[in-house]
Amino acid sequence: MVNRYLNRALLAGAVLSMLALAPAWAGSKILATSAATQIEGAAGGGLVPWAVIGGYGSEGEWGGAASLTRVGLPDFQLGTAAVHAGVNNRVEFSFAQQTLQVDNLASVLGSPLDGVIEQHVYGAKARLWGDLIYEPWPQISLGAQHKVNLNPAAGTVLGANSDSGTDWYLSASKLYLHALFERNVLLNGTFRYTDANETGFLGFGAEGESDPKFMVEASAGLFLNANWALGVEYRQKPDRLNLGESDWRDAFVAWFPSKRVTVVGAYTDLGKVALWDDQTGWYLSVQINN
Numbered sequence: 690m691v692n693r694y695l696n697r698a699l700l701a702g703a704v705l706s707m708l709a710l711a712p713a714w715a716g717s718k719i720l721a722t723s724a725a726t727q728i729e730g731a732a733g734g735g736l737v738p739w740a741v742i743g744g745y746g747s748e749g750e751w752g753g754a755a756s757l758t759r760v761g762l763p764d765f766q767l768g769t770a771a772v773h774a775g776v777n778n779r780v781e782f783s784f785a786q787q788t789l790q791v792d793n794l795a796s797v798l799g800s801p802l803d804g805v806i807e808q809h810v811y812g813a814k815a816r817l818w819g820d821l822i823y824e825p826w827p828q829i830s831l832g833a834q835h836k837v838n839l840n841p842a843a844g845t846v847l848g849a850n851s852d853s854g855t856d857w858y859l860s861a862s863k864l865y866l867h868a869l870f871e872r873n874v875l876l877n878g879t880f881r882y883t884d885a886n887e888t889g890f891l892g893f894g895a896e897g898e899s900d901p902k903f904m905v906e907a908s909a910g911l912f913l914n915a916n917w918a919l920g921v922e923y924r925q926k927p928d929r930l931n932l933g934e935s936d937w938r939d940a941f942v943a944w945f946p947s948k949r950v951t952v953v954g955a956y957t958d959l960g961k962v963a964l965w966d967d968q969t970g971w972y973l974s975v976q977i978n979n
Contacts, residue, residue, distance in 0.1 A: 716751075716948070717746070717748075720948055721945045722741060722745070722821055723743055723744055723752065723754065723775075723948075723951070723978055724739050725756070725943060725951050725976055726771050726773065726976050728760070728888075729787075729810045730834075731773060731781065731783050731814060731832060731834065732744075732775070732781060732814075734877070734910075734920065734922050734939075734953075735922060735939055735941055735957075735972050735974065736922045736924045736937050736957075737879055737906040737907065737908045737923075737924055738832055738834075738879060738906075739830075739860055739877045740821070740829055740860040740861055742780070742781045742830070743783070744773075744774060744978060744979070745948050746778060749777060750777070751774065751775065751776045752774070753775065754772070754774075754976050754978045754979065755977055756771050756974055757769070757974070758771070758972070758974040761972075762957070763965075763967065763968060764792045765790065765791055765792070767788070768788045770785070770786050772784055773812070778816065779816050780813070780814065781815075783810075783811075783812035783813070783814075784811055784812070785809070785812070786807070786808075786809055786810075787807065787808045787890075788805065789808075789890050790804060790805055791806065791843075792804070806839075806843055807838075807840055808836055808838050808839060808889050808890060809837045809839065810834050810835070811836075814830050814831070816828060816829070816830045817829045817831055819861075821862055821864050827861040827863035828861070831859055833855055833856065834855065835855045837852065838892055838893075843963075844886060844892020847932065848895050849886055849894060850892070850893070851892060851893040852893070854894070854901075856885060857882040857883075858880060858882070860877060861877065861878050861879075862875070862876070862877040863877075869911060872912055873911075873912040874910070874911055875909065875910040875912070875920070876908070879907070880904070880905060881904045881905075883901050883902065883927065884900070884901040884927075886930050886934070887963060888926070894929065895929040895931075898929060904925040904927060906923065907922065907923045908921070908923075909922075910943070915945070916945050917943070917944055917945075918945075919941070919942055920943070921939065922937075922941065923936065932964065933961050934962075935959060935960025936960065937957070937960070939955040939956060939957045939972060942955070949977060950975075951974075951976040952975055952976070953973070953976075954973050954974075955972035956970075957969065
């Protein structure tokens, strides 16, 4: 227990140090095209990875970001510390440590659990073709997120058959300039191939059903001006454990005061999460770009 909280504190401290001490550097991409950090560490929205490569680095440049995210729900608190880096606007590498605190976990599941589930997510993404702005077709990227659940007992109790798994996804993103009332519009669609239960917090696969499934995810955003955007997201999820696992939704506001800082707030509707109904609440993420 002590080591777990110590490791979490050390990672959070490392991320905060990067936020505070890294020298400012502005790449060539225009404001807001680095996106935010989604909950598994990739560049994108809050729930959905986008085809964009993280950071403001363009051809021949690099860029990166560090972020802290918090999601507050009636029976859950999710904290994520993440970093990602983009090279040559072509490939992206990411890492996220997720900590899910669950009220009354042991009593609900009838298992000696301490109410904390941690997960590490190792990510990579490659831009295959297209461009977010400067070509008529969308930017297309292929990504992978390898997830390791450090506390697999909750998933095992409910029927999961593994404590690790890899999600594969294909994303298409396009920013349409002056598309709606002279405002810029961002559209993104993602196909995910996954065997994760509740994105991995309840393990992977299920007894008698181990094959991954294709899921659909989508994001849409309207830029009010260069610094502010409103949007919505949707994330389909498999119900491998037959618990009535819900699809996820959010409505977000994103603020890009400069290339250095990105702040995203959202209302989230996660529906039923495992045995807990009506999980709606707030989302806040602060990202420092470099």
